[in-house]
Amino acid sequence: MALSDYARDMAGCSRNSYCKFVPWNKAKSWRFSNLCPSITRFNFHAYSGGGRLNMGLSLVQGRSELTDGVAEIIYRCQLCGACDMACKVFKDDFDITDILLEMRTHCVEQGQFNPEHMFMLDNLKKEGNVLGEPKAERGDWAEGLGLKDINTEKADVLFHAGCRYAYDKDLWGVVRGAVRLMQAAGADVGTAGNAEACCGGRIYELGFRGEAMNYADDMLSRIDASGASTLVTCCSDGYAHLRYLYPRMGKTPPVEVLHITEFLSRKIAEGRLRMRNEVPMVVTYHDPCHLGRMSESYRGEWEGDKLDRPMAMKRTGKQGCYEPPREILGSIPGLRLVEMERIREYAWCCGAGGGVLEAYPDFSSWTAMERLEEAQSTGAEALVTACPWCERSFKDALSTNGTRLELYDLTELVLQAAGIQGEGGDSDAA
């Protein structure tokens, strides 16, 4: 597809501004009724989902040119998908997110990309991750966990750590804890260690589609080698990409893909993990975009008038992973969940996605602070999430302004409740 192939879809925008706000049935207040970080922060209509479509139409009709300024507008967006979801409450004959992705590919084809994103691509090519960390250290996080090496052994479950978890030592407790919980629940888990590489989703989002295809092939070969029937990941980004982008690229993973919250929720429901300890805490939960609305599985392409697409082929955000995290929180004794105003498919983004964290850190931080304010407004003691990019974004934002709010990954609370404490501790969960 080329951007011009989306001309009719872009012309479908009726300019109603639904892409800017939470669905009006869900508006609880003035303060938290904005939905799109980009338009909320930068204000010009071109920064909204609809405005981007208008701008894209202008480009393909030759009314204007792709300049540095236009490319900046295109990239000052987390690709969080909120505009798409809000638009589709009524207008479901085009998919804003797909068009936004295509606009980025168009930028790359036209040589319009920013240095930070090129740096990420170079990192990926050299080290197999967008962070630029040494490939030889990718598997260090798993040291001492007794995980199978899928390069030499078969395993029922292939665990994909993802770039952020593999290298961000602040988050190692989460990813190591996730493995301990899986093992405690009796799973036969293996990982690729240093041979694991990025899923490629982030560079797809940056517009480098060809490179992303290579990493998808790489991932599929690892899956194949592992002999696993299930792939589990803690990385929400990877989860969404495996479920949507991979099939869209014609590279559907031949295994069941689960986010760790889905895996744990199942094991708790099956009685394989028991939440025996009280965690007396009032928490609020942040739905990561890539775990929620962006994780809906690929539904195929529809030929012809998209207005006639059957519901089953529409991506509305409603089928994201919303219940498993809440089921887990609900299973923890003593813990009380208070919801924020913007949740599930109309959740506000953490700010980190779409290359914004790397290229526009101020915007990323501003977006995170908006969410932290919303979390604080609930009266919760802690904000819980289930995505390393969200956690990184919130951690960084919290460190800069002194907001008093505890931050947890959901896995950390499960560890407490299951009584699995510290490195190498025995499980009393099963």
Next chain:
Amino acid sequence: MLPEEAYKELQDALGPENISDEPALLDAYAWQPAFSINPDVWTPRPIAVALPGSTEDVVAIVRICNKHGLKYKAMCLGWGAHAAPGCEGVVQIDLRRMDRILEIDEKNMYVVVEPFAVAGQINAEAKKLGFSTHMISAGASHSPLASSTSGWGCCWDGVSMSWSSRNVMGVEWVLPTGDVLRLGSLDSGLGWFSGDGPGPSLRGIMRGRGGAFGGLGVFTRCALKLYHWPGPTENVPDGLLWDTHKELPENSRAYIALFGDERALADATQEVANEGIGYHSFGVGLGNFLSGIWPHLMRNEAFRKAEWLRKIVDVMQFNWMWLLCANSPGELEFQEMVIRKEVAEHGGVLIDMEQIGLGQPLFWGWVLGSFMGVATRCGVIGTMWGQDEVQHAMMEERVHGGEPIKASGVERGFVENDLPGSGFHFFLEEGIVSHYEEVLWYDHRDRKATQGVRDMVAEYTMMNIDYCMESGFVAGEPELRTLYGPMEHNFHEWQKKIKGVLDPGDSSDPTLYSTEQEFDLSSLSPAEQARARRLIEEKRSGNR
């Protein structure tokens, strides 16, 4: 092209991040498919977009534009061609950064807002305190300030909350020259509670015939009436549209009545309105409604050819809905008794919508403004309307005037086939005014449709003149004003005089306020054109 010096001055006044002349960004302001009579959809591209954050910023922009001989046009949510520049060389003032709800005065029942405070946001805050605000048929995604000070705005809650121009109280107004005028009690330091004094009472000047649509400066703050909301303070249902689930508030009901003919409908609904009954009170065609929500269904050939379905729609042609929100069981009992009596006496059938599973989505969809034309799925909405003091006259126009034109538009393939048989119809102010719209759904990507709707404007306009109804189609304002002015006390001449006094530099985009253009009758047949000319002359002579 914006002169470099002007750009620099705007940049200095607003900050570099709040001014842009990037062509692609500007085009995002020029894509306006709704309420457009331009078959090409694109409106004139502004030469720059400015984002003021305060009244002082607006004053600065206006003065810079005056200094450099530039025109400007303010917009809020920006839905519809009337929000965009009407001519070349205009600086678009996007009021998005001025989005606050400044005050909710519970005692005096008003809310003070900035231009980009959105109806859905205001409504959410007001309901927490037991109030509602009037919401226009565009729905929750509109600016009440814009609708009240500068445009038209009415809808199904009109029976209890009137229409936008009647809801505005104190106003802060940046005149076309950059001077700031405060209307009503505000100017006397007495707060926002009155738009008419003590202090200058200039609401008529402010609005002209139907709002200046950006032709008389910029409105930066205003107070709007609040109405009693007897429901709960927490109003967030499950679901987004048809999946909406939430119990109706205590003492609330959603009814639909079906009548055998237009006379029965007019008589019964007028009687009920005369009793001041109805939180919302309106009629809407089943097919019309469904085409907004389920356009794919309407495009289905089998559906359209289903004669049995046509008959069902015909049965529902003369329908009316009431949403009741009473303060007590006794009040609800009275309201229901009156409705039952009037419906029965006029041979109608009354259906409790909760009994057929539609009560909750429809009630909350309308009360929260989420079931709206602004968000049609099949393209955009066009609307042709009339307004009269008498419900019966409205019905006459609707059945014998509006519906045949709509049906003809469907036959010619201009607009979606929504099994036309009834439009959108409601009361204002306890029934003293009746308002009717023929709603047209069409795909603005289809040039045949956009050109066809352009042609239908001429047909509807002649119909309104024929029936002595007020007419409106906002983007056609320069033509309509020229046409209607001589029939309506030459209001167009008065508007030009007001414009001349308040805006000597003609800097505030005059397109929808004082620009005049001959009405285009060319789409009509020669015989129709001759008839139209006779009709126009006759009406103008009568006015003299």
